[in-house]
Amino acid sequence: MNENWIAPSILSANFAKLGEDVDNVLKAGADIVHFDVMDNHFVPNLTIGPLVCEALRKHGVTAPIDVHLMVEPVDRIIPDFAKAGASIITFHPEASVHIDRTLQLIKDCGCKAGLVFNPGTPLHHLDYVMDKLDMILLMSVNPGFGGQSFIPSALDKLRQVRKRIDDSGFDIRLEIDGGVKTDNIRAIKEAGADTFVAGSAIFSQPDYKKVIDDMRAELAKAG
Numbered sequence: 001m002n003e004n005w006i007a008p009s010i011l012s013a014n015f016a017k018l019g020e021d022v023d024n025v026l027k028a029g030a031d032i033v034h035f036d037v038m039d040n041h042f043v044p045n046l047t048i049g050p051l052v053c054e055a056l057r058k059h060g061v062t063a064p065i066d067v068h069l070m071v072e073p074v075d076r077i078i079p080d081f082a083k084a085g086a087s088i089i090t091f092h093p094e095a096s097v098h099i100d101r102t103l104q105l106i107k108d109c110g111c112k113a114g115l116v117f118n119p120g121t122p123l124h125h126l127d128y129v130m131d132k133l134d135m136i137l138l139m140s141v142n143p144g145f146g147g148q149s150f151i152p153s154a155l156d157k158l159r160q161v162r163k164r165i166d167d168s169g170f171d172i173r174l175e176i177d178g179g180v181k182t183d184n185i186r187a188i189k190e191a192g193a194d195t196f197v198a199g200s201a202i203f204s205q206p207d208y209k210k211v212i213d214d215m216r217a218e219l220a221k222a223g
């Protein structure tokens with residue numbers, strides 16, 4: 001796999017032709033599929049559940065599916081997503097009463113596990129669970145909708161988390177989600193991210209390969 005993962009958010013895909021759209025974005029060079037689950041409770045929007053994840057697997061999608069749960073409470077739905085073919089499951093600390101237990105539940109279900117931080121969520125939730133994390137996802141918009149603008153303070157937060165990961169010695173991906181575009185991806189990489197969720201920037205364009213190639217060209221310039 002590439003060192004930098006491009007993770008198209010299917011929130012902005014064509015839901016009427018989802019399998020085909022996911023095939024196309026993977027053919028265009030995407031590394032993983034970012035799958036946004038919203039419950040109209042933890043966030044003000046309602047999207048897709050395990051049935052859709054399972055349908056993508058049955059359709060033939062073999063790439064990792066990165067399930068971002070914006071759902072509260074979170075534990076009950078985790079085994080369903082694992083059975084449906086999720087590869088990575090991330091959740092928000094605010095949505096779990098016992099963060100360590102939820103991380104362990106994801107791992108016991110055979111998936112990689114991660115924590116998600118909203119723009120206003122402090123990083124202290126990382127204390128004592130770094131050893132259980134495969135991914136840390138920083139939101140650079142408030143969750144709920146695609147097409148929002150990148151919140152600049154996320155860059156400083158990325159630098160802080162990159163340092164924590166490097167100091168820990170654990171192998172943890174650092175993912176960013178919200179307002180990621182070709183023209184800011186280089187600065188985001190330089191701040192420490194290695195996994196880049198992009199929804200509207202990719203799916204709003206007719207040529208997915210051109211957007212992904214342009215993003216990779218910008219990533220290659222990062223110092």
Ligand SMILES: O=C(CO)[C@H](O)[C@H](O)COP(=O)(O)O
Binds near residue numbers: 199201
């Ligand atoms: O989790 C999300 C929103 O809650 C989306 O993944 C995110 O906003 C991506 O969309 P865009 O790249 O258009 O900002």
